[in-house]
Amino acid sequence: MTNTLVEQEKRGALGVIRMNRPPVNALGYELRSQIAEAHAAFEADPEIAVTVLTASGRVFSGGADITEFNTGRKHPYLTELIAMLEEGRKPVIAIVNGIAFGGGFELVLGCDYIFALPGAKFSFPEIKLGNIPGAGGTQKLPRLAGGPKALELILTGKAITADDAVTLGIAETVAADEAAALARLEKAVADGLPRRRVRDIVMRGSPDELDAIAEGYLRRSRGAPAEKTALEAVRKAYDTPIDEALAWERDTFQILNATPEARAMRHLFFAEREARKIADLPKDTPQRSVSSVGVVGAGTMGRSIAMCFADAGLPVILVEEAQDRLDAALAAIAKTYEASREKGRISAEEASARMALITGTIALDDLAAVDLAIEAVFESMEVKCSVFTALDKVCKPGAILATNTSTLDVNRIAAATARPEDVIGLHFFSPAHIMKLLEVVRAEKTAPDVIATAMEIGRRLGKHSVLVGVCDGFAGNRMFINFNREAQILIEEGALPWQVDAVMTRWGLAMGPLAVMDLAGLDIGYHIRQARGPQTPYPFTTADRLFEAGRLGQKTGKGWYLYEEGARRGTPDPEVEELIKAVSKEKGITRRAVSDDEILRRCMWQLVNTGYQIVEEGIAQRISDLDVIFVNGYGFPRTRGGPMCFARETGLEQVARDIIRYHAEIGPHWTPSALLLDEAGVSPGSR
Ligand code: NAI
Numbered sequence: 001m002t003n004t005l006v007e008q009e010k011r012g013a014l015g016v017i018r019m020n021r022p023p024v025n026a027l028g029y030e031l032r033s034q035i036a037e038a039h040a041a042f043e044a045d046p047e048i049a050v051t052v053l054t055a056s057g058r059v060f061s062g063g064a065d066i067t068e069f070n071t072g073r074k075h076p077y078l079t080e081l082i083a084m085l086e087e088g089r090k091p092v093i094a095i096v097n098g099i100a101f102g103g104g105f106e107l108v109l110g111c112d113y114i115f116a117l118p119g120a121k122f123s124f125p126e127i128k129l130g131n132i133p134g135a136g137g138t139q140k141l142p143r144l145a146g147g148p149k150a151l152e153l154i155l156t157g158k159a160i161t162a163d164d165a166v167t168l169g170i171a172e173t174v175a176a177d178e179a180a181a182l183a184r185l186e187k188a189v190a191d192g193l194p195r196r197r198v199r200d201i202v203m204r205g206s207p208d209e210l211d212a213i214a215e216g217y218l219r220r221s222r223g224a225p226a227e228k229t230a231l232e233a234v235r236k237a238y239d240t241p242i243d244e245a246l247a248w249e250r251d252t253f254q255i256l257n258a259t260p261e262a263r264a265m266r267h268l269f270f271a272e273r274e275a276r277k278i279a280d281l282p283k284d285t286p287q288r289s290v291s292s293v294g295v296v297g298a299g300t301m302g303r304s305i306a307m308c309f310a311d312a313g314l315p316v317i318l319v320e321e322a323q324d325r326l327d328a329a330l331a332a333i334a335k336t337y338e339a340s341r342e343k344g345r346i347s348a349e350e351a352s353a354r355m356a357l358i359t360g361t362i363a364l365d366d367l368a369a370v371d372l373a374i375e376a377v378f379e380s381m382e383v384k385c386s387v388f389t390a391l392d393k394v395c396k397p398g399a400i401l402a403t404n405t406s407t408l409d410v411n412r413i414a415a416a417t418a419r420p421e422d423v424i425g426l427h428f429f430s431p432a433h434i435m436k437l438l439e440v441v442r443a444e445k446t447a448p449d450v451i452a453t454a455m456e457i458g459r460r461l462g463k464h465s466v467l468v469g470v471c472d473g474f475a476g477n478r479m480f481i482n483f484n485r486e487a488q489i490l491i492e493e494g495a496l497p498w499q500v501d502a503v504m505t506r507w508g509l510a511m512g513p514l515a516v517m518d519l520a521g522l523d524i525g526y527h528i529r530q531a532r533g534p535q536t537p538y539p540f541t542t543a544d545r546l547f548e549a550g551r552l553g554q555k556t557g558k559g560w561y562l563y564e565e566g567a568r569r570g571t572p573d574p575e576v577e578e579l580i581k582a583v584s585k586e587k588g589i590t591r592r593a594v595s596d597d598e599i600l601r602r603c604m605w606q607l608v609n610t611g612y613q614i615v616e617e618g619i620a621q622r623i624s625d626l627d628v629i630f631v632n633g634y635g636f637p638r639t640r641g642g643p644m645c646f647a648r649e650t651g652l653e654q655v656a657r658d659i660i661r662y663h664a665e666i667g668p669h670w671t672p673s674a675l676l677l678d679e680a681g682v683s684p685g686s687r
Contacts, residue, residue, distance in 0.1 A: 006034045008041065011182060013049035013189050015042030024062030025055050027103045029074045032081050043088045050189050051088070053111060054095035054178065058119055063102025066129070066266065078103050078135040079250055082110030091195050095181045096120040096171070099159070106133055109140040112196045115181040116162035116171040123159035129269060130226045130262030130639060134253025136199070138233035139245050143201040144170045148209045151234040155217045155227060199242050207238045222508065224261050224639045260649055264641025268631060271624035271642075275466050276455065279621060285452040288400060294319060294367035296387055297377035298329030298360070301404055304432035305376055307333060308461045310357040311433060317367060318360045326360045333358060336433075367394055372457070374426055376404040379528075384408060385416035392417035400450055402426040403441075406477055407528075410443040410470050420445035424454050427474060429633040437633030438463045439474050464632045469619040476629045478614065479643075482606040482669070487513045488540050489666075490599055492584050494591040497560045498572045503599045508637035513603070514560040518553035518570060522546055522560075538669065542583050549579070601658055607643040609659050612673035656680035 007018040017038045019025040035053070042048045055061065064078065076084070085092045085107075094100075094111040099121045108114055108122070124133045124141070132138055132154060141150035145168040153160065165171035175181035185193075214231040221227040229252055236245040256262055291314065295306045298320045306316045320326035337351040346354075364387075367373050373395055375387050384403060391401050401423045403413050414423035425441025438458035442451055451467065458465030468475045487500050501512020517525065526547040529540060546559060553559030554568065561570020584591050611626040620626060627642025640646050647655045656677050663670035677684055 004034075005031045006038050008038045010045075010048065012186060013047065014052050014182060014185060015045060015048040015050070016052045016054065016182075017042070019053075019055040019061060024059045024099075025104070026062055026065040027078055027107065028065035028068060032076050032078060036076050036081050036084055039085060039088065039092070043090060048090065050090055050185065050193060051085075051092045052095060052182070052185065053085075053092060053107070055097055056178075058098040060094075060096045060098050060100040060120070061104025061107060062099060063104045063125070066269070078106065079246070082107060082135055085110045086197050086199060091193055093185055095175075095178055095185075096122070096162075096165075097178065099123075101125055101159070102133065102137075103135055106135040106137045106140070109136060109144070109198050112198075113193075114165070114171040115185065116165050116174045117177060117181065118162055118174060120162040120165065120171070120174075121159045122165055122170065123157060124154050125157040127155060127157045127226055127230065128265065128638075130224065130259060130265040131253060131256045132226055132230045132233055132249070134250055134257075136246055136249070138230070138249050139237050139242055140198045141170070142234055142237040143198055143203060144168070146205060147203070147207055147234050147237060148213050150237075151210055151213050151230065154230045154234065155214065199246075203238050207235050210234055221639075222637075225259055226256055226261070229256060261639040264645050264649070265638055267624070267641045267645050268627060268638055271628050272464055274622065275464060275625050275628045276459075278451065278455070278467055281448055281452060286449050287453040287456055288371065288398060288449055290314075290371040290400070290453060290457060292370045292372075293317070294370040294373040294395075296364065296367075296373065296375045296391070298326060299376065299378075300430060301428060301432060302376035303329050303333055303336075304430070304434075305374055305404065305428050306358050307336065307354070307433040308428070308463075310354040312461050313357070314460075315357045316359070317370060318358060319364055319367065320360065320362055323362055326362055330358070330360050364390055364394055367391065369396060370399060372400045372402065374402045374404055379405060379407065381408055381412060384413050388413055388416040388423070392419060398422070400424065400453060402454070404428055407473055410441050411445075414443050414445060421447040422450060424450050425470075425474070426454060426457070427476075429476075435633055436463050437476075437629060438465045439476060439629065439633070440465050440467045441470060441474055442467060443470055464628050466625045466628050467621060468614075468625075469617075471614075471617070471619050475611075475614050475620045475626060476633050478619075479607045479610045479626065479630075480634060482610045483603050484513050484517075485538055485540065485669075486602050486606040487599075488542060489538060490594055490602060491542060491580055492587060492589055493594055494584070494589075495594040495599055496572070496577060496580070499594075499596070500599055500603070503596045504603065506596075507600060507604075508640050510635050510637075515570065517543065518559035518561055518563075521553045521555055523552050538667075541587070542580055545579055545583060546576070551576075602662065604643055604646060605655055605659055605662070606669075608647040608655060609670070609673050609676060611644055612676035612679075616673055616675040652676070652680035653682055656682040657686070660684065660686065 005021040009016040021031045039051055042051045091112040093113050094108040095115045097117045098119045100108050101123050102125055105122050124137055126133050162174045217227050293309045293314055294317045295302045296319045298318050306318045309316045334355055337355055340346045341348055341351040373391050377383050377387055403425050410425045414420035424446045427439035429435035429437050440454045455465040497514040501515050504512040551558045554563055557563045562573040563570045614620045615623055623644050627644045630636040630642045631638055636642055659672045
């Protein structure tokens with residue numbers, strides 16, 4: 001085997017191993033083997049007193065090669081490589097030049113001393129893949145940084161800087177560059193550098209504080225195994241001999257790796273990367289420069305969209321129709337920043353810097369120089385078209401004109417301008433400064449560079465951009481409305497709202513669909529339905545009746561549930577039960593007991609069948625994009641990987657057979673997607 005992934009260099013008594021496996025020095029089999037070989041060579045070399053492990057560029061090591069999680073691994077495993085470094089006779093020093101994440105961080109903790117360069121960053125992101133560090137991280141980080149801090153880093157996956165690493169006792173020092181680090185090391189070697197294996201450090205303090213640190217994370221993870229195991233692991237650092245604890249950690253990592261939660265989170269990891277790719281758009285498609293933004297309409301969405309850009313450091317001009325509404329919007333934004341400051345999420349300087357980036361106006365002409373204008377006015381085709389015609393006149397050539405519409409035809413909006421190639425949908429989710437999804441809606445005439453720029457804008461805002469095409473509700477809302485409609489139908493057949501919600505929260509949603517309607521207000525859906533005309537054959541009759549009875553949800557103290565004064569959680573209401581029974585009777589439906597299993601399948605398979613239809617029609621590019629949409633825009637739990645991932649975990653053949661049966665028994669809204677049947681290998685006629 002040729003050593004192509006590491007460079008070996010002798011500098012006096014120092015034997016330097018420099019990793020060189022672009023792009024991130026992922027610790028796959030070949031890199032591990034070559035580090036092991038180079039280390040063995042320096043161990044055997046009498047001229048070498050100390051081995052140095054480093055890399056060049058901005059990355060030390062991004063960690064495990066996660067494709068190996070699915071395909072299997074070969075010796076030496078990372079744990080074995082680290083043991084080799086620890087068992088050698090000579091000290092090993094890590095010079096951490098850039099990110100050291102996951103397995104990369106564990107490799108560092110297998111060294112005697114850690115020198116950080118200014119660009120160093122350390123983190124354990126395993127929790128985001130439903131796991132804990134599995135190559136000594138849970139036992140060694142507590143020995144350097146203390147149990148509480150180590151547990152916090154393992155539970156959050158947060159990265160720390162070179163300076164933080166010194167403060168926390170992880171790194172010895174921050175050196176200006178590699179040469180400075182090596183010079184310091186040469187001196188230390190001359191002075192006789194002793195071995196100091198992290199694994200031999202005696203734990204200080206007691207594990208008493210750990211429970212309090214873990215509590216919030218355990219609650220939010222709702223029983224997912226990784227968080228619980230992280231706590232157990234750090235506790236072991238205090239009371240279990242290290243070899244026993246390391247063996248347990250290694251086995252536990254493998255067990256967690258095979259859980260459905262870890263599989264789902266790995267699926268999302270790849271899905272979120274895949275979503276960035278656009279099949280018919282070359283990677284080198286040019287982009288337009290965007291350094292100033294205008295937002296038209298400062299209501300619920302316009303305000304939070306403006307904040308998104310200010311949070312990313314871009315100046316925003318917010319346009320309203322009337323001064324009083326503009327003033328109210330600016331005051332609301334200031335209040336939101338103030339609240340973030342009070343909660344310690346941002347500093348006072350950050351709050352005022354962000355606020356200073358947002359200016360208000362009631363003159364659309366003020367958008368003459370912006371690179372990007374986003375319209376967030378009322379959801380009315382007429383109003384939107386008039387705004388676009390005006391933007392077309394005001395904005396400079398080459399500016400991107402975007403709409404935040406959630407349902408309207410972007411082609412028609414584009415046609416209100418003389419430059420439809422510059423028009424695109426940027427569909428933010430509420431609240432826009434928090435939700436991590438941006439649906440980028442490509443219209444018929446949208447130019448390729450506008451699409452490429454829009455995708456990149458999402459990334460700059462820290463969001464996942466997903467490209468979709470024009471249809472009613474685009475991808476997310478079109479699927480979501482069918483999910484909600486199925487919940488309504490189940491209620492008319494015999495289920496009760498609290499049963500439906502309980503099934504969905506047990507599955508992993510933070511709130512069930514009926515509780516969500518109560519939170520948003522039943523008036524919103526009602527007015528949309530009124531504007532669209534009769535919805536046949538499945539009108540939302542019960543929801544409409546609730547609205548007509550003045551039950552608008554939390555804001556009126558009653559909706560699908562009854563809310564005690566100021567309460568956010570509702571209680572079942574016998575009046576609602578009566579109203580539902582009356583609707584069933586009126587429709588000639590004999591109510592029956594509906595099982596929890598049926599509720600789950602029918603709600604979820606509506607999402608799934610609609611999702612496949614959307615891909616079949618070319619509205620979305622790929623099935624996994626829909627999981628990215630639901631996890632980042634609709635609060636679906638990452639541990640489930642999204643609705644499409646859930647269908648695959650259940651077995652697509654089973655899903656297809658259920659849908660064929662529902663189609664025969666329930667109605668035409670269950671017409672199976674041809675793509676789904678095809679992927680499931682099920683013929684349309686089979687039951
Ligand atoms: P909103 O009613 O809260 O705000 C609309 C604002 O636009 C109002 O303040 C109004 O004064 C202003 N406006 C109307 N015409 C204007 C004009 N010609 N020039 C300047 N300002 C004008 O509505 P919201 O909820 O913010 O929705 C805005 C858009 O975002 C709609 O298209 C909606 O479908 C979409 N959307 C809404 C979401 C939500 O959860 N509310 C989520 C995603 C998209």
